[in-house]
Amino acid sequence: MSDLPLALRLARRELRGGLKGFRVFLACLILGVAAIAGVGSFAAGITRALQEDARVLLGGDVELSFTHRAATPEQIEFMRGGGAVSTIAEMRAMARTENARALIELKSIDPAYPLLGEVRLAQGGALGEALARRDGVWGAAVERAALTRLGLSPGDEFAVGDATFAVRAILEREPDRTANVFTLGPRIMIALDALPDTGLLQPGSLVRYKYRVLLDNPAGAAAWTESVKTSFPDAGWRIRGLSEATPGVQRWIDRIAMFLTLVGLSALLVGGVGVANAVRGYLEGKTQTIAVLKCLGAPGRLVMRVYLIQVLALASLAIAVGLAIGALAPVAIGPLIADSLPVAARGGPYAGPLLIAAAFGYLTTLAFALWPVARAREIPAAALFRDLVAPVRRWPRRSAIAATAAAVLALAALAIATSIDRTLAAGFVVGAAATFALFYAAGGLVGWIAQRVSHIRYPGLRLALANMHRPGSPAPSVILSLGLGLTVMVVIAETQGNFMRTLREQIPAVAPSFFFIDIQPDQIAPFEALLRAAPGVEHVEKVPALRGRIMRIAGVPVEKAQIAPEARWTTGSDRGLTYAATPPPGTRLVAGEWWPADYRGEPLVSMDVQIARGMGLEIGDMLTVNVLGRDVDARIANLRAIDWTSLGINFVLVFSPGMLESAPHTFIATARVAETAEDAIEKAVSERFANVSTIRVKAALATVEETLDSIAVAARSTAAIALLAGGLVLAGALAASHRRRIYEAVVLKVLGATRREILTAFLIEFGLLGLAASAVAVAAGSLSSYILLTHYMRVEFQLMTGPVLATIGTAVVAVMALGLAGTWRALGQKAAPLLRHA
């Protein structure tokens, strides 16, 4: 027999009583679900836009690209057989005027560009016309940032390499520009025909040729790509289809969304404490009703159903509101960050992220509410006859414990299954569980300590301590809710702080001031001489460099190989390669031996240990790299540990001498220069070596810092939701003890306590609670941040005293303020009426 309809009827009758006591419950769930749904919807909106605009962003149906060299006429002929072809060449270069120079991203385009979409120029007009040679001077379309950096106005001239260009248009938007983050300089667009005049096209110079093909038969893209591969098996080009139009942006969005989802989930978990408190409080008020129902013949199962239905009904309401808010995120947040993304988020709504958020909401509700509801089931009908002075600790029955455990496990499984980085998500789950356990234990410990020291003679302190350990004290709840929210905040503050410290202090302390790229072999000697002779130059390093693509890993083609996520970046596109007879300075070998300085045997390669592990490679395995269209097999001789934060010249792959020298290549040099000498060095190099690009590390770091800043803002905003949820739970827990506090204040006044004494006692209590919660939060948050930084992001950890003190201060003040807000009235209460009714 199913008593579900009856349970529904009874639940509906009870709910008519209104939502009183459930405000915190609703607010906590709304916040958490809205955060998760919002992050998910926004990411989905971007993903949809990236997919819908993939052809425009890619610039065609298929893109074939080469580094260092252009396609052969046969290859171009083959492409033309497939459809319309547009050629562009991209490289970094220095733009100069009389007084200024700037690193720019140079893009040379053929007349067919763009095959799709439109280039937007500030004053309108046709791109081809703007770039054409007029009176012997080539035109250029430049971004505003370039004008500012070079001090140019429209019509002014500037030089790139050996050629002179006139600013003929201001570039506002390129249809195929996918990433505005992590670019080193502003864009300058010129005609492909103008590129040879710059003299920058030298053997080995770092230029990337891209051929976009707009297929006559777009549906046959896959087949056409296959035919390209079979016709030119050893071309060594990178082929991108629509699915790989924006892999970088997509990865970036996915990762940020993953982190923010975990932060949102933290908010939901913090809110879970509020859910549990609200349900427990509600059911405590229902003891009589439950006992009556049992007296009238309601089985325990029916009682449990009645209250579970009510909890789920309220949760559904909150989740629906949360989803509605979250679904609006693409529309609401989109405009705020439109400039940082190549596309605008499409509106949605998106079923996937909303379903996931709803599932998180329901599972959190069950994980936190099943326990108190199951305990209510055990309320004996005899409660009606007997006063409940000291409620017996009633453990729910085994099936209910199992159901709670199942909800918790399902929550963990969902968090891991829906994450793109399962290891990180699993770490989060373990961390969250440990943090819960920690704060639960801390709540108990504070009570225990308070009891131990409660014989202190100072009455205010004694009263405060007594309040922290008596039965029904809000202390455990306050510590749990506040502590969890604070922990999230500490993790973010510490992680961001350490990142910024690395960027601002640690990296500049060891990193070079300049990177110079595209130095021709015949320039390297005079280049070094120039640097060494210049004042203020402290340290110069140089290495040969060329680009190559990893083709096969231990004989397995890259696209079929199992590669760990942290190593995938090395296979997506070209990698820098170098060769060395002796270990580069600072090399730390972790396995294998370096080859003898006069080694001339089969090609050997030294590899970064993390990347090698990520690819499952061992010493002695073969790695195949395509260099300038030729596959080269090399045996792994040793593995190195690279400290990327040194920003030195670090190569994942260092080859033994004898193989790469013969290929056309250039040199990369770094120089550490006194700050005051930086401008002079940059000027001297660009005047003497027009083809050499100068990257100022400080400027590059500033760009990275800007990006990290905006990520941190997003993370902090989401974390603020966790803290807000913590605040709500805190307020709820304090409100629950409010009546008792008023009564207590009145009794104390009757016994002769002054208002000042009572106030002091409350202040001490709240202050101690805030202090205890924040102390544990700082410990737990710092530990999590330490693990995240050192094991996951490989950044050195240092305790950030500023944020930590700010956290503790804020917490203590917040608890005192919230606590007093509720208690202030208590102090003014007249004693008589309360005592009469008590």
Place this chain on the structure above:
Amino acid sequence: MSKPDLPVVELDDVHLKLASAAGEVNILRGVDLRVARGETVAVVGPSGSGKSTMMMIVAGLERPTGGRVRVAGEDLSALDEDGLALFRRRNVGIVFQAFHLIATMTALENVAVPLEFAGDRDAFDRAREGLKAVGLGGRIGHYPGQLSGGEQQRVALARACAAEPALLLADEPTGNLDAATGSAIIDLMFELRRKRDATLLLITHDNELAARCDRIVRMLDGRIQPDTVLHPPSVQRA
């Protein structure tokens, strides 16, 4: 359900020990009681003598730690918690001193609940009849908070009798009411009992009320006193 000639309540050497902070407390120390079908029995005795506990054991709300309990022909020790709930909805109606109506339900819904538990399709019609019978036909949509004490106890009475139980238990039903209201409630209770020929077990401190029953059972210190007053059932039932 139960055979007419069998007692409705049979308690044999019933013991109840409860663990408390101060150690074990003997609440019941061997209670023997038989109540015949249709009999009305008053249980009297000082506070803490075990009256309410005995009633809880009869209602299947508390399990004895020793002895045998049969009510309406069912051996309560053989039933699990849900079995006891089913037993109550079939056989027992309870009236409390503090009424114990469900605050979120109207008078009608309160009376209908036991009928709904029993799966009665006409639950609300019968509940309406029940309320009419206690003189509250015009207040069926009121919530307990909108009713006076006497009215609330009438609703409780209607609820206890709604499923026509064989056994009616009342724990000081007039304790929270003034004398006039209390007396009206008692009249009503005895009348309802008579109409249904139900057995009544009534806890009271009121000697006059006790005297209206067929029999008075006196409890002291967890035992039934031997000087229990007996009235021949025929006297009251006539």
